[in-house]
Amino acid sequence: MKKTHSLIAASAGLVIALGAGLSIANFRSAEATSARTTFARPVVVDEAPKPPGVDLTLFSALADASQLKKLSRDVNACHEALSAASVTFTEVPATKQGQCGFTEAVEISSSLASWEPNPGAPKELPMTCGLAAKLHLWERHVVIPAAEKYLGSPVEEIKVFGTFQCRTVADTDKLSEHAFAKAIDVAAFVLADGRTITVLGDYHTKGAAGDFLREIRQRACDLFDVTLGPDYNEAHANHFHLDVGGQRACR
Numbered sequence: 248m249k250k251t252h253s254l255i256a257a258s259a260g261l262v263i264a265l266g267a268g269l270s271i272a273n274f275r276s277a278e279a280t281s282a283r284t285t286f287a288r289p290v291v292v293d294e295a296p297k298p299p300g301v302d303l304t305l306f307s308a309l310a311d312a313s314q315l316k317k318l319s320r321d322v323n324a325c326h327e328a329l330s331a332a333s334v335t336f337t338e339v340p341a342t343k344q345g346q347c348g349f350t351e352a353v354e355i356s357s358s359l360a361s362w363e364p365n366p367g368a369p370k371e372l373p374m375t376c377g378l379a380a381k382l383h384l385w386e387r388h389v390v391i392p393a394a395e396k397y398l399g400s401p402v403e404e405i406k407v408f409g410t411f412q413c414r415t416v417a418d419t420d421k422l423s424e425h426a427f428a429k430a431i432d433v434a435a436f437v438l439a440d441g442r443t444i445t446v447l448g449d450y451h452t453k454g455a456a457g458d459f460l461r462e463i464r465q466r467a468c469d470l471f472d473v474t475l476g477p478d479y480n481e482a483h484a485n486h487f488h489l490d491v492g493g494q495r496a497c498r
C-alpha cells in the first residue's frame with residue numbers, strides 16, 4: 248500500500264516538474280518576445296516518505312546520528328541494516344562474566360574487508376550490533392576510500408586486538424566499554440597489494456601510510472563516541488580504540 252502511495256506521489260512530482268519545466272520554457276520565450284504573461288508559482292510537493300531503516304551503503308548515513316542511535320537501541324533494525332548492506336554475521340548468545348557481559352552481540356563473518364584477530368588475539372570478536380554497524384560505515388566510507396586515495400590499493404583485511412574483554416580502563420577502577428562488547432581495538436590494515444599498515448609502525452611516519460592512518464582516526468571521531476590512538480598515550484601506541492559507550496572523546 249505504501250509503495251503504491253509513493254509511486255503516485257513520485258509520478259505526481261514528475262508531472263508537476265514537467266509542468267514547471269514547460270512554464271520556465273514558456274517564460275523564457277515570453278521574455279524574448281517581451282510578452283507580459285503571469286505564471287502560476289510551481290507547486291512544491293514533499294518528497295515521498297523515506298523507507299524505514301538505515302541504508303549503510305549511503306555516505307549520508309555517516310551523518311545521520313539519530314538513525315544510528317536508533318540502530319544501537321533496536322537490534323532487529325540493526326540486523327536488517329547490516330544484511331541490507333551485504334554484511335553477514337552470526338548472533339552471539341548473551342554472556343555474563345561478573346560485572347561484565349552483553350545481552351546482544353554479533354560476530355561479523357564477512358564484510359567489505361575481513362575483520363580478523365591479530366596474531367595472538369582472542370579468536371572471537373563479539374560486538375554489539377550498534378558497534379558493528381558503525382564499523383561497517385567507517386570501513387566502507389572512510390577506511391577503504393582513504394586507502395585508495397593515499398596508498399592506491401583498497402584494504403582487504405583489518406587486524407583487531409580484541410573486542411569483548413572483562414577489564415577496567417587502565418589505571419582506573421571503571422569498567423572499560425570492552426567489558427560490554429561496545430569497543431574494538433584496531434591494530435593494522437592489510438592492503439589488496441599485500442602491504443600491511445600498522446598503527447604502531449606507521450602512525451607517526453611522514454608520507455602516505457601515516458596520512459592514511461591519521462585521516463581515518465580523525466574521521467572515526469565523527470562516528471564513534473570515543474576514538475583514542477597513539478596521540479593520546481603510550482597505552483594506545485599500537486591501536487585505535489573505537490567505542491560506542493556514550494562518553495565522548497577524540498584523542
Ligand SMILES: [Zn+2]
Nearest residue numbers: 430431432488
Ligand atoms: Zn580498547
